[in-house]
Each structure stands twice: as structure tokens, then as C-alpha cells.
Amino acid sequence: MTILRRDLGRWALALAAATTLAGPMAAWAADEAPDELVRRLSSDVLEKVRADKSLQRGDINRVVALVDQTILPHVNFRRMTAAAAGPAWRQATPQQQARLQDEFKTLLIRTYSGALNQVSDQTITVKPLRMSPEDKDVLVRTEIKGRGEPVQLDYRLEKTPGEGAGWKVYNLNVMGVWLVDTYRSQFAQEINAKGIDGLIESLAARNKTNAGKTS
Numbered sequence: 001m002t003i004l005r006r007d008l009g010r011w012a013l014a015l016a017a018a019t020t021l022a023g024p025m026a027a028w029a030a031d032e033a034p035d036e037l038v039r040r041l042s043s044d045v046l047e048k049v050r051a052d053k054s055l056q057r058g059d060i061n062r063v064v065a066l067v068d069q070t071i072l073p074h075v076n077f078r079r080m081t082a083a084a085a086g087p088a089w090r091q092a093t094p095q096q097q098a099r100l101q102d103e104f105k106t107l108l109i110r111t112y113s114g115a116l117n118q119v120s121d122q123t124i125t126v127k128p129l130r131m132s133p134e135d136k137d138v139l140v141r142t143e144i145k146g147r148g149e150p151v152q153l154d155y156r157l158e159k160t161p162g163e164g165a166g167w168k169v170y171n172l173n174v175m176g177v178w179l180v181d182t183y184r185s186q187f188a189q190e191i192n193a194k195g196i197d198g199l200i201e202s203l204a205a206r207n208k209t210n211a212g213k214t215s
Contacts, residue, residue, distance in 0.1 A: 103203035
């Protein structure tokens with residue numbers, strides 16, 4: 001993998017995090033197709049970053065502000081956190097689950113916000129979607145083109161019923177690596193050594209260190 005490809009891959013993960021964590025608070029139609037949702041959100045994120053020099057610099061306050069202005073209607077972040085935590089999630093108290101979810105979200109934001117300064121002339125192509133009308137779980141494949149070789153960025157979405165119905169992202173694949181799977185192995189080591197509270201405290205410490213680097 002070339003340096004340019006690594007940089008583009010890191011930026012792709014930043015885009016993925018921004019797309020799933022920082023979409024606009026628009027009232028999306030419940031019947032919007034999953035590939036159209038991904039296409040629109042990706043384009044919106046690119047436009048916002050290109051228009052905001054602070055976001056391009058990875059200004060954590062601007063990134064957090066962007067996230068804090070949303071209700072995350074397009075991502076099942078609870079499911080992402082539960083999957084990353086594995087079996088320990090079911091034994092965790094509601095308070096522990098809430099803290100873990102908050103620390104995990106902060107970790108993703110702070111880890112990848114610095115890659116936003118690589119946004120320049122990238123273009124995103126959403127590949128043809130293969131699904132049946134009755135499907136409730138789909139894979140939307142995209143490709144990011146810029147300097148160097150194209151980068152694969154795929155989204156796994158589920159269709160949710162009831163209030164806030166629609167397609168929601170619950171996992172991401174960057175260049176063949178699933179985000180949740182990557183963190184699951186890391187979290188398992190922490191949980192086996194120190195339990196769920198140990199994992200929470202470890203994430204909190206990492207976030208504090210990252211905050212110091214970006215302050």
C-alpha cells in the first residue's frame with residue numbers, strides 16, 4: 001500500500017465517522033433508499049468540510065460541535081457499541097452502557113478528526129445496490145477516488161421500524177477492514193483484564209490524552 005493510499009484510507013475512515021456521526025438534522029423520508037442516503041450524506045459531509053477551514057484542520061471543537069448539533073438519526077450507534085463490546089455488553093448496567101457509548105463515540109471523533117485536512121478533490125462513487133424490496137439489512141458499497149489508488153468504503157445498514165424509521169448505519173468497512181471488528185478485538189483484551197469498568201476507564205484515559213494533543 002502506498003503512502004497516498006494509506007492517507008486516503010485514513011481520510012476515508014474520517015469521512016465514514018463524520019457521515020455516521022455528524023449528518024444534518026434533516027427529516028429524512030423513511031422510504032429513502034439506503035444507497036441514496038449514503039450518497040446524500042457523503043456529499044453533504046464533503047461540502048461542509050470543503051467550506052470550513054477549521055474542519056479541514058481537524059479542529060476538534062468544530063468537529064464536536066458538528067456532532068453535537070445532531071440526534072444521530074441515521075446511525076444505530078448503540079448497536080455499534082454493543083457489537084464492539086461483545087458479550088460483556090449484556091452484563092453491563094444501563095449506566096455502564098451509556099458511559100461506554102459516550103466514550104466510544106468520543107474516541108472515534110478525536111481519532112479521525114485530524115484526517116479531515118486531507119479533503120481536497122476526492123470524489124465518491126456509490127456502486128449499484130443489490131437488494132430485494134423485503135430486505136432489512138443491506139451493504140452499500142462506495143469508492144473514494146483521489147490521489148493514488150481508489151479506496152473501498154462500505155456501509156452496513158439496517159432498516160428500523162417505528163418512530164425514526166428508516167435505514168441506519170451500524171458498521172463500516174474501510175479497505176476490507178470492518179470498524180466494529182477491529183475495536184471488538186481491542187475491547188476484548190481490556191474487558192478480559194479489567195472488566196467493563198476497566199474498558200470505560202481506558203477509553204476515558206485515551207480520550208483525555210487525545211484531547212491534550214488537540215488542545
